[in-house]
Amino acid sequence: MDVDADKVFKALADPTRRSLLDALRARNGQTLGELCAGLNMTRQAVTQHLKLLEEANLIATVRRGREKLHYLNPVPIHEIATRWISKFERRRLDALRDLKRKLEGERDG
């Protein structure tokens, strides 16, 4: 499965959702109630934001008894970053190969 980059970018393109991720970075494994207490928002609105973050795999959840704990999951951000890093590497290698061919071709000619 490809990284669903659209979902990740969409999830990150909202300040409230970024502040939810910040809250988990400060303290991982919070419940919905704890996350709501840190933000001046209704439970329903926070639930919606968490749903989008979970669909983008930016948060992982664990059920413990009746509680659902939320964890910051930065893995998809690394998947996106590394994907482009390796593409840039490849392009740089292609450019070097072309340069080598050109120079060698000129020398030969």
Next chain:
Amino acid sequence: MDKPEFVYVTYIASTPEAIWKAITQPEITGKYWYNVNVSESGWRPGTRWEHRDPAKDGPLRLVGKVVESDPPRRLVLTWAFPQDENDEAKQTRVTFDIEPFRGVVKLTVTHDRLEPDSDMLRGITHGWPIVLAGLKSMLETGKPLPKLW
């Protein structure tokens, strides 16, 4: 059960067996982790495992015990720096859960029993996302990522 401290999830287009091998076989871990996971016992519970530099007699990076092993679904390890091997208070714990999920495989890595503000805590929060992104890339494209750290 302790409250987990870090939970990392990645979805990989592969099989549970391939993911199990990628975690437990040194010749595969070396490709994306740049260190190798080694168990002399075939990951039998109660035995020692090592995470070490792939060079012959290369430095030992981490060491621990196999707590639970249920291939290809679940592997639980203790996880410590070599100098802390016999210090009970410094044994952290890592759980790999591998489960089929909507046609792909969900890999969950849970790391807990970490001391606040420890070198281990700093190391793993930096390291796990990179290792898991590398594992996914290797299994899906056949190519590991360049060494990024």
